[in-house]
Amino acid sequence: MPAHPERFFADRFGLNAGAMERLLGSTLTGRVEHADLFLEYRISEELVLEEGAVKKAARHVSQGAGVRAQSGERTGYAHTDDLALPNLEEAARQARAIADRSSASAVVAVGHDGAPHDLYRLAEPPIAANLDRKLALLGQMDGAARGLDPRVRQVIATLGSEDVVVVMATPSGWTVGDVRPLTRLNVTVIVEDGAKREIGTYGGGGRVAFDFFLEQDRWKHYVTEAVRQAVIKLHAVDAPAGEMTVVLGPGWPGILLHEAIGHGLEGDFNRKKTSAFSGRLGQPVASELVTVVDDGTIQNRRGSLNVDDEGVPTRRNVLIEKGILRGYMQDRLNSRLMGMELTGNGRRESYAHPPMPRMTNTFMLAGQDEPSDIIRSVQKGLYAVNFGGGQVDITNGRFVFSASEAYLIEDGCVTSPVKGATLIGNGPESLTRVSRVGHDLKLDEGVGTCGKDGQSVPVGVGLPTIRIDRMTVGGTQV
Amino acid sequence: MRDLLADLLAQATRKGATAADAFVVQDQAFSAQVRLGQVDTVKHARDQHMALRVFVGQSVAAASTSDLTAEAMTRLVDEAVSLARVTSPDELAGLPDASLLARDVPDLDLHDPHGHDLPPEEKIELARRCEAAALEADPRITNSEGGDFGDRRARYAYATSHGFSGEYRTSSFSLAVSPVAAQNGEMQRDYWYHGTRKRASLERPEDIGRVAARRTLRRLGARRVKTTEVPVIFDPDMAASLVRHIAGAASGPALYRRASFLVGKLGERIAAPSITVVDDGTIPGALGSRPFDGEGLPVRRTVVVDRGVLSSYLLDTYSGRKLGLPSTHHAARDGSGVSVSTTNLYLAAGATDPVEMIRSVKSGLYVTELIGFGVNGVTGDYSRGAVGLWIENGELAYPVEEITVAGNLLDMFHAVEAVGNDLVFRDRTAAPTVMIGRMTVAGA
Numbered sequence: 045m046p047a048h049p050e051r052f053f054a055d056r057f058g059l060n061a062g063a064m065e066r067l068l069g070s071t072l073t074g075r076v077e078h079a080d081l082f083l084e085y086r087i088s089e090e091l092v093l094e095e096g097a098v099k100k101a102a103r104h105v106s107q108g109a110g111v112r113a114q115s116g117e118r119t120g121y122a123h124t125d126d127l128a129l130p131n132l133e134e135a136a137r138q139a140r141a142i143a144d145r146s147s148a149s150a151v152v153a154v155g156h157d158g159a160p161h162d163l164y165r166l167a168e169p170p171i172a173a174n175l176d177r178k179l180a181l182l183g184q185m186d187g188a189a190r191g192l193d194p195r196v197r198q199v200i201a202t203l204g205s206e207d208v209v210v211v212m213a214t215p216s217g218w219t220v221g222d223v224r225p226l227t228r229l230n231v232t233v234i235v236e237d238g239a240k241r242e243i244g245t246y247g248g249g250g251r252v253a254f255d256f257f258l259e260q261d262r263w264k265h266y267v268t269e270a271v272r273q274a275v276i277k278l279h280a281v282d283a284p285a286g287e288m289t290v291v292l293g294p295g296w297p298g299i300l301l302h303e304a305i306g307h308g309l310e311g312d313f314n315r316k317k318t319s320a321f322s323g324r325l326g327q328p329v330a331s332e333l334v335t336v337v338d339d340g341t342i343q344n345r346r347g348s349l350n351v352d353d354e355g356v357p358t359r360r361n362v363l364i365e366k367g368i369l370r371g372y373m374q375d376r377l378n379s380r381l382m383g384m385e386l387t388g389n390g391r392r393e394s395y396a397h398p399p400m401p402r403m404t405n406t407f408m409l410a411g412q413d414e415p416s417d418i419i420r421s422v423q424k425g426l427y428a429v430n431f432g433g434g435q436v437d438i439t440n441g442r443f444v445f446s447a448s449e450a451y452l453i454e455d456g457c458v459t460s461p462v463k464g465a466t467l468i469g470n471g472p473e474s475l476t477r478v479s480r481v482g483h484d485l486k487l488d489e490g491v492g493t494c495g496k497d498g499q500s501v502p503v504g505v506g507l508p509t510i511r512i513d514r515m516t517v518g519g520t521q522v
Numbered sequence: 523m524r525d526l527l528a529d530l531l532a533q534a535t536r537k538g539a540t541a542a543d544a545f546v547v548q549d550q551a552f553s554a555q556v557r558l559g560q561v562d563t564v565k566h567a568r569d570q571h572m573a574l575r576v577f578v579g580q581s582v583a584a585a586s587t588s589d590l591t592a593e594a595m596t597r598l599v600d601e602a603v604s605l606a607r608v609t610s611p612d613e614l615a616g617l618p619d620a621s622l623l624a625r626d627v628p629d630l631d632l633h634d635p636h637g638h639d640l641p642p643e644e645k646i647e648l649a650r651r652c653e654a655a656a657l658e659a660d661p662r663i664t665n666s667e668g669g670d671f672g673d674r675r676a677r678y679a680y681a682t683s684h685g686f687s688g689e690y691r692t693s694s695f696s697l698a699v700s701p702v703a704a705q706n707g708e709m710q711r712d713y714w715y716h717g718t719r720k721r722a723s724l725e726r727p728e729d730i731g732r733v734a735a736r737r738t739l740r741r742l743g744a745r746r747v748k749t750t751e752v753p754v755i756f757d758p759d760m761a762a763s764l765v766r767h768i769a770g771a772a773s774g775p776a777l778y779r780r781a782s783f784l785v786g787k788l789g790e791r792i793a794a795p796s797i798t799v800v801d802d803g804t805i806p807g808a809l810g811s812r813p814f815d816g817e818g819l820p821v822r823r824t825v826v827v828d829r830g831v832l833s834s835y836l837l838d839t840y841s842g843r844k845l846g847l848p849s850t851h852h853a854a855r856d857g858s859g860v861s862v863s864t865t866n867l868y869l870a871a872g873a874t875d876p877v878e879m880i881r882s883v884k885s886g887l888y889v890t891e892l893i894g895f896g897v898n899g900v901t902g903d904y905s906r907g908a909v910g911l912w913i914e915n916g917e918l919a920y921p922v923e924e925i926t927v928a929g930n931l932l933d934m935f936h937a938v939e940a941v942g943n944d945l946v947f948r949d950r951t952a953a954p955t956v957m958i959g960r961m962t963v964a965g966a
Contacts, residue, residue, distance in 0.1 A: 126568070234900065241785070
């Protein structure tokens with residue numbers, strides 16, 4: 045992988061600054077306000093070990109270009125995976141034809157948006173690390189998991205790595221590029237005890253080198269956690285059903301923020317006024333203990349980007365400050381149409397998708413409380429520390445997230461583990477019921493993927509221990 | 523395309539592969555979204571990619587590329603062969619027995635030769651009409667996430683080093699709309715859709731729009747209910763999600779990994795006698811049909827659950843060998859290798875009129891939407907967010923939201939009390955209305 049993405053495309057495809065300008069210039073002959081080109085070259089690798097053997101090894105190369113033209117609220121988007129110039133020109137022609145029917149006339153050139161970040165420079169990107177070392181690590185994880193508990197019947201260890209080169213260009217000649225490494229290591233175990241069978245899964249990663257997994261014995265931690273979770277669930281009792289006090293542990297339970305408020309604060313839904321948060325800037329939407337930020341600038345995090353997929357440098361954006369709604373997350377189209385500033389949240393899955401407002405790393409700032417005091421404050425409730433996925437209905441604000449590891453709290457003490465259960469709430473209301481915030485803010489391990497409108501992007505979440513006074517827990521025990 | 527594959531396989535064999543298979547897919551897609559009567563987004567896409575899987579002895583590896591130049595194909599072969607030298611030998615790995623390969627490629631009428639010819643303006647117009655019908659249906663429909671038209675045509679070719687070579691074309695068309703209704707400060711959204719392989723058989727945009735409006739309006743005034751245990755009726759789309767859970771647990775990779783609540787249950791009763799689940803890849807013109815599976819085996823009709831008894835798993839060659847069973851021809855091929863997928867999967871229609879089903883319930887829940895991922899495939903434990911209508915004295919009384927439904931999938935399938943007579947194929951997986959005798963509904 046080259047250090048200079050712009051030169052990479054020029055060398056490989058003859059797409060120098062002049063050629064790009066020519067393409068986009070032709071895109072702009074019409075009433076188009078914004079046009080841009082997005083070029084991408086992606087190499088990815090996946091390695092899967094199961095039953096103690098490397099069962100799957102695959103490498104993928106994909107490359108392509110997306111050309112976009114915008115006029116008013118209209119977007120024309122064309123993409124091709126053939127980077128030979130005639131195809132790009134056809135893509136540009138199609139994009140122009142799509143966005144051409146409009147009454148607006150001004151052509152707005154896009155200038156530089158500030159100094160870029162340098163958040164994930166690596167001596168060796170994870171995709172380039174030695175294959176034998178990777179396979180050896182997967183083998184060690186299998187052995188470690190089986191060594192931890194004789195009830196471990198199956199171990200599936202997966203290592204994914206990718207390197208993505210992107211270049212974004214506008215007709216004014218402005219060009220920005222980024223090289224984005226990403227890796228993720230996961231382990232899933234199946235445990236059996238008599239007729240009972242359970243699953244545990246854990247992992248981590250980020251925009252980091254392969255050695256990240258070896259440092260501080262992180263891989264061992266992943267294995268230990270997966271086995272611990274699976275074994276605990278073997279003895280889980282039925283989860284309670286109904287409204288109760290819920291304490292969320294630090295880290296990954298921050299998925300609450302992602303679902304309860306994050307999506308509802310994305311600019312597109314608010315411009316269209318289809319979000320439960322539409323028109324609520326400046327209003328209280330959470331308890332005053334709650335401050336939530338979306339920060340794309342954290343070094344080496346999975347959700348971080350030097351620039352977003354429209355070439356805008358990422359930022360730390362305050363979404364909720366002491367309970368007051370402060371801002372939405374924007375891409376270029378929605379910031380322009382709403383007259384709001386760019387926030388560096390324009391993201392896309394690949395060249396095959398137009399950008400839209402998306403989260404980066406979303407978390408709640410730490411508070412003052414001692415986590416153990418928070419648990420002690422609850423007479424009867426649920427303590428949830430690990431979650432699977434979540435989902436939200438933007439329009440009515442209802443969201444769910446599914447606890448995969450949770451315990452009963454009885455008389456201020458954590459007692460029996462309970463089976464997985466979905467928690468459901470109402471985005472604009474749930475955070476008003478946060479009555480305690482711990483001092484133990486933790487970001488997740490680096491495994492999150494967010495889906496919206498068919499596009500998946502890597503994200504991060506984070507949370508300190510918090511107490512929510514009332515939430516519906518979807519167990520079976522009435 | 524098949525010449526391209528033959529070259530690729532020959533090259534792989536020359537470079538040390540003892541067996542190999544490969545596919546190439548080329549597709550063209552168009553989509554248009556119209557919002558509040560104006561064009562919002564129009565997308566044109568042209569994609570192609572090629573994937574190769576090689577066996578070196580009993581070791582296997584895969585590689586894929588979207589670059590189909592000769593140079594890229596050479597790199598593809600080199601990468602796959604060198605990766606295969608580091609993976610572990612597996613005595614069960616390999617292509618299916620050559621005698622099982624499909625001998626001919628049946629024409630399942632999956633392609634619409636003229637449907638894609640419609641000019642973009644007219645495609646946009648279909649999306650506009652669909653949305654307009656929803657917006658005009660009622661003054662309380664005040665906003666919209668848009669009306670969408672999409673069409674896609676693809677050419678797919680697959681070949682193996684032991685003699686299979688097949689190719690087919692597919693078309694698909696879809697129309698959908700997601701209106702937003704508002705009343706007394708409350709806002710609700712719902713949607714309706716239709717998808718087909720022939721443009722001419724797409725439902726009228728106005729009909730789709732009107733159904734979407736009706737579905738959205740009936741959500742206004744939603745309440746919560748107290749936590750309780752009641753009968754739960756799943757509407758056809760939501761009942762289809764339960765059928766997908768059966769298929770997921772019956773799929774070979776989940777079974778040999780022992781990550782399924784159906785491990786060891788072949789031949790056993792897993793559901794009420796009213797439950798028969800079929801997967802049929804041979805239905806002409808259907809969205810899930812295909813002339814051969816991802817390993818070149820002929821597709822067929824498989825009864826997965828026969829009157830409550832688990833009668834077949836869903837297997838590809840490898841997971842079949844792991845379980846000591848023949849493939850059921852459900853292999854799905856992707857860039858990384860082979861997995862299992864269903865074709866046209868459905869719960870066979872029962873005898874009960876859905877209106878009668880609702881009438882039989884004194885107090886219960888009619889589910890129209892489920893959200894979240896609270897399904898544990900290993901244990902069958904089930905807990906999801908739900909939206910629907912509360913049933914009181916045999917009538918749909920009022921909308922409900924911010925509730926969950928929970929149980930265990932095996933218990934739920936055993937507790938099915940009625941299966942509707944209203945099976946309609948709107949998607950690759952379909953079901954009629956289903957009533958489960960008792961589940962936990964958590965709310966206020």
